Amino acid sequence: MRDDHPGQGVYLYAVTYGGTAGERGEVPAGVRGIMSGVMSGVMGGVMGGVMGGVVRPVPRGGLVAHVSDVPLDRFGEEPLRRSLEDLDWVEGVARAHHRVVEALAAAGPTAPVRLVTVYTGEDQVRDLLDLRHDDFMEILSHVAGRREWGVKAYLRRDTPPPSPAPSSPAPAATTAAGGDSPGMAYLRRKKESLRGREDLWRAAAERAELLHAELGRIAVASRRHRPQDPQLSGRSESMVLNGAYLVDPAREEEFAAVLDSCRGRFLDVELTGPWAPYSFTSIDLGAGRGGGVR
Numbered sequence: 001m002r003d004d005h006p007g008q009g010v011y012l013y014a015v016t017y018g019g020t021a022g023e024r025g026e027v028p029a030g031v032r033g034i035m036s037g038v039m040s041g042v043m044g045g046v047m048g049g050v051m052g053g054v055v056r057p058v059p060r061g062g063l064v065a066h067v068s069d070v071p072l073d074r075f076g077e078e079p080l081r082r083s084l085e086d087l088d089w090v091e092g093v094a095r096a097h098h099r100v101v102e103a104l105a106a107a108g109p110t111a112p113v114r115l116v117t118v119y120t121g122e123d124q125v126r127d128l129l130d131l132r133h134d135d136f137m138e139i140l141s142h143v144a145g146r147r148e149w150g151v152k153a154y155l156r157r158d159t160p161p162p163s164p165a166p167s168s169p170a171p172a173a174t175t176a177a178g179g180d181s182p183g184m185a186y187l188r189r190k191k192e193s194l195r196g197r198e199d200l201w202r203a204a205a206e207r208a209e210l211l212h213a214e215l216g217r218i219a220v221a222s223r224r225h226r227p228q229d230p231q232l233s234g235r236s237e238s239m240v241l242n243g244a245y246l247v248d249p250a251r252e253e254e255f256a257a258v259l260d261s262c263r264g265r266f267l268d269v270e271l272t273g274p275w276a277p278y279s280f281t282s283i284d285l286g287a288g289r290g291g292g293v294r
Contacts, residue, residue, distance in 0.1 A: 009118040010058075010125055011050050011070045013100045014276075015111045015136050018057075018064035050096045058122050060129035063136055066104060067125060075118045084116075098276075105276035109144040111136055112278050117285065132283065139281050146220055146246050147274035151259065152228075153211060153241035154268045155204045201238065204266040208241040211262045211269070218255050219245035223279045237268065244279035 049055045053068030074083055083089050097115055104110045119125050129136070216222040227239035247255050256271070263269050 007072055008069045009072050009075050010067045010122055012113050012117045013066045013097060014104050016064050016104055016108060017140055018059045018062050049100055050093050055100055058125050060126045061133055063129045065125045065129055101276045109140040110276055111139045111281040112276055135283050143277040143280055146248055148277045148279055149245050149247055149274055150272035151243045152239060152270040153208045154235060154237040154239055155201060156266060156268045205240050207266050212241055212243050214258050215245050218251050219247050221246040221280050246277060246280045
């Protein structure tokens, strides 16, 4: 057992399968391959943990938690509140966190934990693995051999509005006859334009619903996230679908074919991934906040 430094916390990235050797404090054989890739990246300067920390395994009861040390003067409860206001700092932490998780997920089933999950020492991490052992085992079994794909659908800007249903003679005829003043004609055109945009958005939303349902039938599991703000998506078009799908490799071609069939009128569809299964490994670790020392 290692001695935890009083000025340091233990940052948890993810949990993976391990072996019974973990009960004796040894690194399980099945984890050595995973960690060799992670550690070779650290030593080569390509990949490290948060704030340059060295990622190491903490085995327990057939599971392995992957952790690194972080200073409590940045990750303690009070300092963390200030740190989270620094967007550049948060982005750096997120990149390092995801880099470790993606390396682990590339090697085997992985249950990522929420960003900035910090414990006072390894004993607390082992207690977590004991307490939530069955939950982690169930999650790892669920994601084993599967990959997460993201699908974003946007309202196409170049799509003409749906054709209006036949109705009585158009208001323009009345205008031509001199029935509208210039001001009234302007308001009428503006109202018609607004109605056209609303019809277009409604049609795109309906197609997005159908797309999500069809992809959900192919996937093992699906999640629908909130649409992203244009500042996050990097696109000015309205996002009508922000979905995540856990897919068996054997059905990925079928999954892609559904996406291809939905590209075109109303929707601009974007596929991202594959990702570590962030959307399908959520587990309540017993804290009432998004991060900080436990």
